[in-house]
Amino acid sequence: MHLLQLAMCFGFSLVLVGTAAPQIEWQPQTSGVTARLRGVSAVSARVAWASGANGTLLRTIDGGAHWAVLPPPARAEKLDFRDIDAVSELVAYALSIGSGDTSRVYKTTDGGAHWQLQLANKDPKVFFDAMVFRDASHGFLFSDSVDGRFFVLTTADGGETWERVPTNRLPPAANGEGAFAASGTNLAVSGQQVWIGTTASRVLHSKDDGRTWTVATTPLATGSATGIFSIAFRDAQHGAIVGGNFQKESDAIDNAAVTSDSGATWTLAGKPGGFRSVVAWLPDDPRSLIAIGPTGADWSSDEGRTWTPIALPAAAGKPAGFDTFSFAPGGRVGWAAGQGGRISKVALK
Numbered sequence: 001m002h003l004l005q006l007a008m009c010f011g012f013s014l015v016l017v018g019t020a021a022p023q024i025e026w027q028p029q030t031s032g033v034t035a036r037l038r039g040v041s042a043v044s045a046r047v048a049w050a051s052g053a054n055g056t057l058l059r060t061i062d063g064g065a066h067w068a069v070l071p072p073p074a075r076a077e078k079l080d081f082r083d084i085d086a087v088s089e090l091v092a093y094a095l096s097i098g099s100g101d102t103s104r105v106y107k108t109t110d111g112g113a114h115w116q117l118q119l120a121n122k123d124p125k126v127f128f129d130a131m132v133f134r135d136a137s138h139g140f141l142f143s144d145s146v147d148g149r150f151f152v153l154t155t156a157d158g159g160e161t162w163e164r165v166p167t168n169r170l171p172p173a174a175n176g177e178g179a180f181a182a183s184g185t186n187l188a189v190s191g192q193q194v195w196i197g198t199t200a201s202r203v204l205h206s207k208d209d210g211r212t213w214t215v216a217t218t219p220l221a222t223g224s225a226t227g228i229f230s231i232a233f234r235d236a237q238h239g240a241i242v243g244g245n246f247q248k249e250s251d252a253i254d255n256a257a258v259t260s261d262s263g264a265t266w267t268l269a270g271k272p273g274g275f276r277s278v279v280a281w282l283p284d285d286p287r288s289l290i291a292i293g294p295t296g297a298d299w300s301s302d303e304g305r306t307w308t309p310i311a312l313p314a315a316a317g318k319p320a321g322f323d324t325f326s327f328a329p330g331g332r333v334g335w336a337a338g339q340g341g342r343i344s345k346v347a348l349k
Contacts, residue, residue, distance in 0.1 A: 023349035024299070026313045028342075029064040037337035039084035039094070039184045042328040047089045048335045049112075050343060051081035059112050061089055064335065064345045070112035079104065082129075083184030087136045093118075093159060095131050095141070097181045103128035105141065107159050118159040126151060129179035132187035132194075140187060140210055142196050144178025152196070154210045171215040174200045182246065183278040183324035185230040188239065195263055197228030197241050205263045218266035221245070221254040232289075234281040237262050240304055242291045244275035249295045251275065256291065258304045269304030272296075278325045282348065284332065292336060294321045313344055 031037070031050070037058075039051035050058040055072030072079070079096035086092040094106045094115070103126060105119040121128065125146045133139040137158045143151035150173045152165040177200045179186045186197040196204040201222035206213045218241060220228055226245040233239040237260055244255035255276060256269040272291045276298070282288040289300045291307070298307040312321055322338035325346070332348035 024310055025347040025349060026311075026336075027064070027345040027347065028313045029060075029067065029345055031058060031067050031337075031341040031343045032069050033058065033341040035341055036323070036339045037341060037343065038080075038082045038182060038323045040324050040326045040335050040337040040343075041084050041086035041092065041184075042326040042334050043086045043088060044328050045331055045333040047086070048326070048328070049084050049086040049092050050335070050337050051084040051094050052337070052341075053080045055079050055081070056341075057081060057084070057094060057112055057115075058343075059092075061111075063333075064343065067343065068112070073106050073115035073117060076104075076106070076115075082181045083131055085131060085133045085139070085184075087133065091136065093131065093133065093139065095128055095184070097128050099127055100124045103143070105131070105159060105162070119153075119162050127178065127181075129181045130184050130186050132189050134189045134191075134194075138209070140189070140194050140196075142179055142187060145173035145176070148173055148175070150177075150204065150213070152204075152210065152213070165210060165213070169211065170204075170213045174198075174202070177202070180227060180229045180243075180246070180277075182229050185232065185278050185280075185324065186228060188231045188233045190233045190236045193233075193236055193262065195231050195233060195239065197231040197243075199227040201227045201243070203228070203231065203241070203263050203266070207262075216263055216266065218257050219254060219268045220257050220266075229276065230278045230291075232279050232281055233263075234286055238286075238303070239263055240269070240279050240281070240289055241266070242272060242276040242279040244293070246275055246277070246294075249275040249293065256304055256307075270300065270306045272298040272307045273309050277323050280325055280327050280334070282332070283327055283330050290325070292322050292325050294323060294338065296321050315340070315342060 037052035055077040057070040083095040103121040141153040201220040276291040276293040322336035327334040
């Protein structure tokens with residue numbers, strides 16, 4: 001029996017021989033829902049939030065031993081919450097996607113018992129894709145482009161007010177350019193810098209906390225259902241992007257790239273094993289990355305130059321991946337979430 005098969009049959013720990021990867025332990029957990037989960041945000045080794053289709057909002061405060069299914073906001077039972085950004089055990093922002101008024105931002109300050117509608121889109125051309133918060137007050141939100149112009153919103157008061165970045169401070173958008181609302185991870189922040197990965201495999205970048213923006217091309221493949229799906233920065237200079245074609249999940253064609261100059265230029269990295277919807281840097285290992293998608297996961301210990309497949313917990317007797325992933329800050333614990341309400345805690349030994 002193959003080593004990966006043994007790992008999945010007799011447990012969910014695997015040491016990747018010949019690489020610097022740590023021992024990776026997958027701990028499948030019970031979410032209590034069957035909706036597809038595309039948002040997850042880890043606050044600590046004990047606190048994490050998740051979100052998904054059909055108004056699904058979840059929280060754990062005991063490391064995932066129990067996940068509480070939170071009541072959705074009023075008249076939000078059918079919304080698709082593709083992104084959730086948690087600030088603490090009590091405070092989190094949830095973003096729903098869709099055309100027109102189905103694109104919204106909600107905030108809770110009491111652990112999800114109640115949700116305040118902070119932003120309700122009224123423009124039928126706007127389609128929210130994802131958001132990111134630098135801290136409890138400062139956040140950034142991205143929509144598909146409107147009439148050839150990028151659409152970026154910012155908040156500096158914890159979401160009480162959102163302001164659109166003036167279009168004259170943004171470069172023109174390509175025809176139909178937007179972002180894939182697939183994992184809530186196509187925005188990244190580091191200090192005053194903000195990056196957004198687009199469907200055209202370009203990266204929008206602000207050096208001044210969202211006031212002005214430039215755009216850079218990347219070598220990632222682009223086209224129908226293809227582009228950047230996730231972007232992550234370990235510091236102000238070093239970043240990684242992953243993607244591919246979500247309609248051809250097994251293809252691994254120009255699906256990862258890295259930068260060492262704050263995103264001004266990008267270089268093709270090694271190829272993860274297929275379409276990957278999320279990438280993350282290991283918090284305490286500046287050279288290591290994990291990339292995950294619906295059909296698999298890969299580990300790099302050399303800043304993306306090479307990738308090694310890693311075993312995932314089986315689902316219904318078959319290996320299955322995840323749509324999204326989040327490391328807890330500064331630790332070696334995270335959560336992956338995906339189709340059918342699947343959640344797994346990830347511990348790096």
